[in-house]
Each structure stands twice: as structure tokens, then as C-alpha cells.
Amino acid sequence: MELSTHEPVFPLGRWFAEAPIQGFRQGYHVRREIYQGRSPYQSIQVIETDLLGTTLILEGAVQTSSVDEHIYHEMLVHPALCALAAPRTVLVIGGGDGGALRRVLEHPTVERAVQVELDRAVVDTCLKYLPEISAGAFDDPRVELVIGDGARYLAETNERFDAILVDSTDPVGPAEALFSEAFYRAAFRALAEDGVFVTQSGSPLLMGAELGKAARQLRRVFPVVAPYLASIPSYPGVIWSFLSATKGKDLAAVPPAEIERRLEGIVTRYYTPAMHQAAFVLPADLARSLAAGQDDAVGLLPVSAAVSR
Ligand code: SAM
Secondary structure, three states: OOOOOOOOEOHHHOEEEEOOOOOOOEEEEEEEEEEEEEOOOOEEEEEEEOOOEEEEEEOOEEEEEOOOHHHHHHHHHHHHHOOOOOOOEEEEEEOOOOHHHHHHHOOOOOOEEEEEEOOHHHHHHHHHHOHHHHOOHHHOOOEEEEEOOHHHHHHHOOOOEEEEEEEOOOOOHHHHHHHOHHHHHHHHHHEEEEEEEEEEOOOOOOOHHHHHHHHHHHHHHOOEEEEEEEEOOOOOOOEEEEEEEEOOOOHHHOOHHHHHHHOOOOOOOOOOHHHHHHHOOOOHHHHHHHHOOOOOOOOOOOOOHHHOO
16 A cells, blocks of 8 residues: 555554655554544544554644653653753743643743644643643643744744743644744744753654754754654654754753752653763764764665655
């Protein structure tokens, strides 16, 4: 069967498979189809799978699951916030499931968290079917939820944030603007002098072209860009990448003792001071191709995803 990019398929009626590139798909046995709808921006599905529990799918791509959401959200939020002595203001772009917001609010110094999510339907769907992910975060008095385009918000805001975290869908459709140099320039302007910017940047195995392009563009704007990895079973290829960027701080060099102190009272299941350090260690090929600023040959495989997209 011919599979097009990110098209949801249910072969045998009981499987969901994500096929981000030709020649690869990652599938889950579906126990139950819970919800299927369409917002003005995207198709929205919620299914229950044997492995991942309740799973949110947007435009045919798995976004989060009740079983492994903690890995992605801890690794998007804690490396940035634990690099800061006292983060007070945080901007989250995307992340309609609320899992990133919840981890931001776990840091006791945070006084204000703005979340800009394009699609109210994602927030509402997650509140209804996956409430355990946000766990009340949207009701926290420190939170301002803005329904709108994150790129536009960032371009127009006069606020300065200690951390800007981009919890976006893949760089197609409405999320494309969140991977542009103009967006990174707006983030630089809106970031405090010692602040931290982090964006999810896809699978280094299957989406090397996108990762390479994002890293190259970020490096044109920020003096320090440090990629890091986490293993997230629900995302295609499992190994997932993040790009951190700062105006000088080296996230990879934050002393474990400082991280330990900043994590006091925060319960994590994946992130630890040692995991922070380990996450910034990249396989040789990936480190080399990212450092070389290549556009379409970045990745863990010698033949990049660019070949088949
Ligand atoms: N954890 C996920 C991943 O890496 O696959 C991302 C999950 S989160 C639900 C992604 C969110 O980004 C979606 O709810 C989508 O509506 C939102 N989004 C996409 N483009 C956006 C934009 N331009 N501004 C704000 N939010 C956007």
C-alpha cells in the first residue's frame, strides 16, 4: 500500500501507523478509537493503544500519549528551567495538551507562564480525554492562555521571558513559521539576557533535513546552540531531538549539583542531573553533521530522510 506523509492508516482496522517518510512506519495496535474530529487547523484523533494508552494524534502524527508524555515534557522543560537560577517568566508556544505548562509550573520561582496555542480544539480535546497530562495546569493563577499564532505573538510582544519553549507540531502547515529564522530572531529579542530558548526539532533519524535546517538557522541568530536528545517511544524512530539556544550560557555545562538543587521538590521520572548531562552527548555522525551546518544530510543514518520526502 502506498503511504503518504503522515497519513493515518488503520490496516486490518485495528492498527494506527505513522509513516513520516517512505520506507518506514511505526504502528500501534488500537484498542479503541475514542474521538475523531477536525478543527479549522488540523485533524484531531484520540485513540487508545495497547502500548501507549490514550494517544493524541494531529494530522496523522502522534503528539503525546498518557504513557510516555512525561519523557517529552520533562525533557522540553527541565533542562531549560534547571539552567536558570530563578526563572520567573516563561512562554510556551504550542503544547495544547498542557504537559509542558504543568512542568513549567512545578518550578517554584515561576510567577508567570504564558501559553500561546493556535488551536483551542486541541486544548479542549486534551482536557476532555487526557486531563491527566495538564493535571490542572490551565487553572493555575500564574497562567495566561492565549489562543493564537505563536509566531505572531512573539513578533508583537514587548515582554521579556526567562525561558521560551516551543512545543510545536512538525514544521509543516501552521507550525512551519515556528521553524523560521524570523521566528528565531523574534525569540532572541523576547528572551532575557541570560534566558534559554528550547524547541523540539524532530527525529534525528527520520527528519534530519528539518533538524539540520533548524540548527543552521538558530545558529545564525543565537551565539550558543546546543542540541540534545531523548528517547520517546511514541515518536517515530523513538530518538527525538531538541535544540536549545542562549545568548551565552552553555546548557550542557550546568553543574549537576546546581540542577539537583533546582529540582528539589520536583518529582521526575526521566530527567535527572545525570540525564541532563547525558542528553547533550551526541553520536559522532550527528554531532559532525550538525556542527558542519549541513542542510539535508544531518542525521543518524547516512542516507537522510531528505531522500524520500
Ligand atoms: N509534543 C508534540 C510533538 O513534538 O509531537 C507537540 C504537541 S503539541 C499538542 C503541538 C501543538 O502546537 C498543537 O496543539 C498545535 O495546534 C500547536 N501549534 C502548531 N502551530 C502553532 C503556531 N503557529 N502557534 C501556536 N501553536 C501552534
